């Protein structure tokens with residue numbers, strides 16, 4: 614905006630209005646990003662307008678226009694994943710520099726081109742490091758330290774995605790809510806450390822029985838949740854049954870132990886909500902516990918019909 618004001622002051626009204634327009638579109642796009650409502654279309658429009666404005670500025674003002682290539686390049690890296698941003702920015706830089714070549718003498722143009730591509734490499738490297746660190750932070754924030762399963766932070770968006778897939782693509786999903794039986798007495802008898810070992814082994818036991826890409830969450834203390842995307846109830850039951858029992862081999866420190874669990878199963882169905890989906894699975898688990906534990910229970914009559 615400050616450059617637009619400066620151009621108005623310099624009586625370059627054409628450039629000033631193009632810059633003002635692009636600054637406004639960029640500001641709107643940044644606002645959406647800030648509010649966590651990023652819209653791909655909006656990003657494309659805003660950067661498209663801004664890039665065209667800069668190309669026009671390069672064409673009419675030479676190096677004075679080429680200066681704008683730098684901030685726009687950084688905005689590309691802010692708004693898009695680093696590889697996409699690199700491709701977009703490289704294309705944009707080539708066009709803008711080509712536009713500038715009409716106005717600027719060769720030595721000045723070459724110096725600016727060199728600076729622009731240096732800037733591009735630097736921005737790409739920086740964006741890549743940031744993207745890697747962000748992925749690492751997300752991983753740490755969404756993983757349960759003890760069992761290596763995902764935690765609740767990861768669960769809610771995944772369930773929401775499964776619900777969206779149900780509505781948009783008619784893709785059905787099922788959750789298994791799994792609770793280790795009498796875990797308190799394991800803790801009380803053998804100690805907390807052994808309890809931890811049981812939790813770790815049990816998480817491994819579940820994962821080994823599931824297809825590799827299945828997402829397993831630690832839902833609470835000794836409760837686990839499995840999200841089966843694109844599954845029907847009968848297949849979910851077949852996967853759940855072998856989970857009911859695990860034999861933990863002993864070693865010098867601990868005795869061998871038979872660990873059992875109870876499982877509540879609920880499929881997402883029409884008219885349901887995230888809260889009710891979880892509640893249905895919880896009710897089924899409660900029923901499994903109250904009927905004597907070490908069994909699989911379905912959430913309700915509707916789920917049984919779906920089997």
Ligand SMILES: Nc1nc2c(ncn2[C@@H]2O[C@H](COP(=O)(O)OP(=O)(O)OP(=O)(O)O)[C@@H](O)[C@H]2O)c(=O)[nH]1
Pocket residue numbers: 759792793794795796797798800804805806807808809812833834835902906
């Ligand atoms: N070792 C260990 N224990 C935990 C952890 N988180 C929760 N717990 C324990 O898990 C136990 C859960 O006990 P309850 O909710 O009474 O359940 P339960 O004994 O398994 O009984 P049922 O579920 O009814 O079969 C409590 O004693 C908690 O202290 C943990 O991370 N490590």
